[in-house]
Amino acid sequence: MLSFSSLTFLFKICRRIQFSDLRRAPFVALQLEKRSELAIWVSNFRTLSMGNDAGSPQGPVTCGSWIRRPENLNLVVLGRSRRGSSCPSLLEIFSFDPKTTSLSTSPLTTYVLEAEEGDPVAITVHPSGDDFVCALSNGSCKLFELYGRETNMKLLAKELAPLQGIGPQKCISFSVDGSKFAAGGMDGHLRIMEWPSMRVILDEPRAHNSVQDMDFSLDSEFLASTSTDGSARIWKTEDGVPLNTLSRNSDEKIELCRFSKDGTKPFLFCSVQKGDTSVTAVYDISTWNKIGHKRLIRKSASVMSISNDGKYLSLGSKDGDICVVEVKKMQIYHYSKRLHLGTNIASLEFCPGERVVLTTSVEWGALVTKLTVPKDWKEWQIYLVLLGLFLASAVAFYIFFENSDSFWNFPMGKDQPARPRFKPVLKDPQSYDDQNIWGPVDM
Amino acid sequence: MAREQIQVLNALDVAKTQWYHFTAIIIAGMGFFTDAYDLFCISLVTKLLGRIYYHVDGAAKPGTLPPNVSAAVNGVAFCGTLSGQLFFGWLGDKMGRKKVYGMTLMLMVICSIGSGLSFGHSAKSVIATLCFFRFWLGFGIGGDYPLSATIMSEYSNKKTRGAFIAAVFAMQGFGILAGGIFAIIISVAFKERFDAPPYELDPAGSTVAQADYIWRIIVMVGALPAALTYYWRMKMPETARYTALVAKNTKQAAADMSKVLQVEIQAEPQKEEQKANSYGLFSKEFLRRHGLHLLGTASTWFLLDIAFYSQNLFQKDIFSAIGWIPPAKTMNAIEEVYRIARAQTLIALCSTVPGYWFTVALIDKIGRFAIQLMGFFFMTVFMFALAIPYDHWTHKDNRIGFVVIYSLTFFFANFGPNATTFVVPAEIFPARFRSTCHGISSASGKLGAIVGAFGFLYLAQNKDKSKADAGYPAGIGVKNALIVLGVVNILGFFFTFLVPEANGKSLEEMSGENDEDVGTQEESEQSHSHNNNRTVPYV
Numbered sequence: 001m002l003s004f005s006s007l008t009f010l011f012k013i014c015r016r017i018q019f020s021d022l023r024r025a026p027f028v029a030l031q032l033e034k035r036s037e038l039a040i041w042v043s044n045f046r047t048l049s050m051g052n053d054a055g056s057p058q059g060p061v062t063c064g065s066w067i068r069r070p071e072n073l074n075l076v077v078l079g080r081s082r083r084g085s086s087c088p089s090l091l092e093i094f095s096f097d098p099k100t101t102s103l104s105t106s107p108l109t110t111y112v113l114e115a116e117e118g119d120p121v122a123i124t125v126h127p128s129g130d131d132f133v134c135a136l137s138n139g140s141c142k143l144f145e146l147y148g149r150e151t152n153m154k155l156l157a158k159e160l161a162p163l164q165g166i167g168p169q170k171c172i173s174f175s176v177d178g179s180k181f182a183a184g185g186m187d188g189h190l191r192i193m194e195w196p197s198m199r200v201i202l203d204e205p206r207a208h209n210s211v212q213d214m215d216f217s218l219d220s221e222f223l224a225s226t227s228t229d230g231s232a233r234i235w236k237t238e239d240g241v242p243l244n245t246l247s248r249n250s251d252e253k254i255e256l257c258r259f260s261k262d263g264t265k266p267f268l269f270c271s272v273q274k275g276d277t278s279v280t281a282v283y284d285i286s287t288w289n290k291i292g293h294k295r296l297i298r299k300s301a302s303v304m305s306i307s308n309d310g311k312y313l314s315l316g317s318k319d320g321d322i323c324v325v326e327v328k329k330m331q332i333y334h335y336s337k338r339l340h341l342g343t344n345i346a347s348l349e350f351c352p353g354e355r356v357v358l359t360t361s362v363e364w365g366a367l368v369t370k371l372t373v374p375k376d377w378k379e380w381q382i383y384l385v386l387l388g389l390f391l392a393s394a395v396a397f398y399i400f401f402e403n404s405d406s407f408w409n410f411p412m413g414k415d416q417p418a419r420p421r422f423k424p425v426l427k428d429p430q431s432y433d434d435q436n437i438w439g440p441v442d443m
Numbered sequence: 444m445a446r447e448q449i450q451v452l453n454a455l456d457v458a459k460t461q462w463y464h465f466t467a468i469i470i471a472g473m474g475f476f477t478d479a480y481d482l483f484c485i486s487l488v489t490k491l492l493g494r495i496y497y498h499v500d501g502a503a504k505p506g507t508l509p510p511n512v513s514a515a516v517n518g519v520a521f522c523g524t525l526s527g528q529l530f531f532g533w534l535g536d537k538m539g540r541k542k543v544y545g546m547t548l549m550l551m552v553i554c555s556i557g558s559g560l561s562f563g564h565s566a567k568s569v570i571a572t573l574c575f576f577r578f579w580l581g582f583g584i585g586g587d588y589p590l591s592a593t594i595m596s597e598y599s600n601k602k603t604r605g606a607f608i609a610a611v612f613a614m615q616g617f618g619i620l621a622g623g624i625f626a627i628i629i630s631v632a633f634k635e636r637f638d639a640p641p642y643e644l645d646p647a648g649s650t651v652a653q654a655d656y657i658w659r660i661i662v663m664v665g666a667l668p669a670a671l672t673y674y675w676r677m678k679m680p681e682t683a684r685y686t687a688l689v690a691k692n693t694k695q696a697a698a699d700m701s702k703v704l705q706v707e708i709q710a711e712p713q714k715e716e717q718k719a720n721s722y723g724l725f726s727k728e729f730l731r732r733h734g735l736h737l738l739g740t741a742s743t744w745f746l747l748d749i750a751f752y753s754q755n756l757f758q759k760d761i762f763s764a765i766g767w768i769p770p771a772k773t774m775n776a777i778e779e780v781y782r783i784a785r786a787q788t789l790i791a792l793c794s795t796v797p798g799y800w801f802t803v804a805l806i807d808k809i810g811r812f813a814i815q816l817m818g819f820f821f822m823t824v825f826m827f828a829l830a831i832p833y834d835h836w837t838h839k840d841n842r843i844g845f846v847v848i849y850s851l852t853f854f855f856a857n858f859g860p861n862a863t864t865f866v867v868p869a870e871i872f873p874a875r876f877r878s879t880c881h882g883i884s885s886a887s888g889k890l891g892a893i894v895g896a897f898g899f900l901y902l903a904q905n906k907d908k909s910k911a912d913a914g915y916p917a918g919i920g921v922k923n924a925l926i927v928l929g930v931v932n933i934l935g936f937f938f939t940f941l942v943p944e945a946n947g948k949s950l951e952e953m954s955g956e957n958d959e960d961v962g963t964q965e966e967s968e969q970s971h972s973h974n975n976n977r978t979v980p981y982v
């Protein structure tokens with residue numbers, strides 16, 4: 001269980017971040033050639049100057065994701081939906097400060113979605129960290145490319161022709177190696193494509209009743225997808241062939257699925273609803289048989305995530321709880337009760353390089369939470385241990401060196417010289433010639 | 444850049460054997476190449492060290508390292524290897540193997556360079572520094588060795604795993620070859636530049652001052668393949684692979700996971716099967732089923748490495764004994780290095796390396812058991828063929844015959860147990876114990892290397908103390924030492940039977956995967972075939 005100090009610490013972090021979130025002012029790129037944009041800007045200014053606006057000046061956060069950038073830099077992309085007529089749908093990029101475990105107070109860049117594009121529904125980031133795809137409520141998906149350094153970052157939008165007008169997509173995902181893209185629709189239509197060529201691998205309109213969740217395996221060989229009716233299927237990503245349907249009892253509904261990211265643990269983790277109870281089941285991906293299950297989170301799970309190194313599994317509940325489980329022992333190492341008070345957690349994701357999770361909900365926006373899990377060995381600590389061993393053996397060796405004349409057994413005693421004393425010898429030409437086995441040099 | 448690297452890995456698995464896989468073999472094999480170079484280059488320079496630092500004025504023979512010093516210089520790296528294997532094995536479990544990999548290679552680079560340096564100018568400090576850094580070089584090699592094996596399995600094509608692993612292991616032969624070739628180049632260059640009379644004409648002048656650089660250069664160049672290994676490994680993408688699937692360890696992984704979950708209630712037959720699989724390592728049930736297997740794999744690896752490492756480290760002494768290398772007093776220091784390097788390189792080129800590649804070509808055809816049995820058998824035959832009529836071979840006219848037969852012992856060591864003792868422990872044990880049993884067998888091999896490094900040196904000395912090298916007690920002579928090695932090989936031959944015999948398996952069965960894996964594979968194929976035929980129903 002959480003200690004009191006940890007709980008207090010977490011509470012402070014949450015309060016601080018929430019406050020920052022509420023204060024965050026919208027930033028709209030001013031483009032003089034678009035009068036409507038100018039009008040929006042003026043409108044926002046007027047709203048802020050009142051000072052007593054009852055609601056948040058921004059739309060609610062619908063989805064979020066980490067972006068891993070070079071040099072161990074981590075960014076966060078948030079999608080906001082429209083609120084009323086004065087707050088448009090947005091995509092915002094924030095930087096993450098690992099020292100304070102917080103997001104930047106203002107976005108590095110913002111992209112405003114047109115009214116006809118609808119709201120962002122889901123975001124998936126390519127493993128390269130250079131671009132991401134956003135599924136929109138109008139039934140299309142857009143590609144966004146990230147340009148520039150942290151100080152002058154820009155978002156460039158591109159249309160993806162095969163993903164135009166395909167209907168609202170519940171889940172979108174890149175494979176771990178970045179070579180494939182999958183989209184699962186609310187109408188049960190499942191698509192797998194090669195990336196970036198967009199060649200169609202699978203185009204199955206009747207894959208599910210309605211897609212609920214999906215995930216690529218670590219080796220990018222399988223795609224697991226779940227349906228709102230409780231079934232789950234496994235697809236081969238090489239050719240789109242359906243491989244298997246996960247076994248379950250009649251009273252079980254498989255809701256969420258995540259493949260293990262630890263190469264030594266070839267498992268698929270599923271959140272299963274059994275009546276009123278939510279349990280986590282583990283399937284062996286070499287046989288697709290269930291190994292066992294365990295109850296981890298107290299309420300129904302709404303979202304599941306796994307850390308990049310595969311050590312931790314995380315669940316978010318419909319009541320706003322999150323728990324973090326160590327995969328090896330399936331033990332809860334972190335539990336935040338009502339992190340998003342009374343609200344369904346919409347997205348939950350591990351930071352690529354830190355023990356921090358990003359969570360979003362419509363009511364409370366985006367939070368980053370530092371996890372109370374055992375610290376990993378830092379690389380410098382290992383080097384320190386190694387250096388310590390090295391120096392200790394150097395000291396031991398030196399002591400041995402000073403007391404070991406008899407061991408080295410030098411025939412000329414302690415002060416044996418490093419090499420024989422060189423005696424200069426004048427060689428007569430004939431003698432030199434005799435010793436030269438290669439014959440006369442003059443040849 | 445990152446995207447390209449990721450794509451390479453994807454293509455690596457999907458494609459059939461292509462250029463990708465040869466690239467992967469070279470990169471994965473660089474670890475073994477580096478290990479072999481660093482471990483064996485010392486044997487090329489120990490004679491030179493004796494001449495430089497153990498010179499005795501007025502002695503009839505050039506200076507030689509005393510037995511304990513020679514054993515220390517040769518063998519301290521193997522003590523380091525054993526320690527490093529344990530330390531980095533523990534560390535790899537703690538924080539993942541990829542992270543510790545850079546440390547082992549960094550250690551190898553630094554200690555290769557350190558081996559060529561000295562703290563102080565006296566002979567004592569030079570030899571002491573060399574021993575110190577050789578220990579830590581071995582420590583790094585001990586960490587690198589299992590990691591090279593791991594990376595090997597991670598990048599292997601799923602279909603031709605046996606040949607792939609053997610090919611990677613065969614890079615060891617190229618490491619030995621590279622050491623010899625480089626020593627030849629260095630010694631020829633120095634000989635051209637700094638000519639000197641033989642020892643018997645001018646004892647002091649036969650060792651030129653510049654000879655000191657030769658052994659330092661040869662030892663320090665070991666840092667270069669280690670650095671290249673590091674560079675190439677870092678360019679490969681992060682491994683995104685279920686290594687458990689590739690290494691067929693899924694049952695062990697599933698068993699570990701089932702211990703921390705509520706397991707579904709199963710039917711009676713499965714429950715019984717599960718109970719049958721629940722015995723632990725070194726339990727009575729384990730010893731009954733696999734005790735002899737473990738004894739077989741560990742003992743054969745131990746016995747092989749006694750013969751293999753002693754022969755590799757002390758080839759030059761045997762060559763001198765039969766006259767292929769002239770008596771030391773008839774050569775100067777640099778010429779001696781040249782002749783030793785040439786002889787060892789010829790052996791590596793004509794027998795060690797071909798032996799490895801014969802194994803690569805045939806291991807999946809004629810099987811591990813037959814290769815190991817044949818290898819031990821012929822090693823025994825040729826060893827006795829050398830030892831019993833030993834006086835015959837010492838005549839000048841017959842030494843070519845000696846060299847030919849001696850080469851064949853190396854050929855059949857490598858087209859034989861040296862390769863199979865690495866492959867077999869990874870295949871015959873249940874998945875739950877596979878890595879542990881392989882580790883035990885490997886550690887036995889290292890102990891054998893230590894015995895070989897320290898033991899043969901004493902045995903091979905002449906029976907007459909006056910004829911033994913300076914500081915050595917009388918030994919049993921080269922002839923009897925070779926007989927001892929022949930007996931070691933016979934023991935290896937007979938211990939090989941422990942591996943299949945306990946299960947009553949025939950040679951044909953042992954040559955393929957064991958029954959457990961074959962069953963799994965068939966099951967998997969049937970399942971796949973069934974699913975392929977099924978149409979996609981609406982769910």
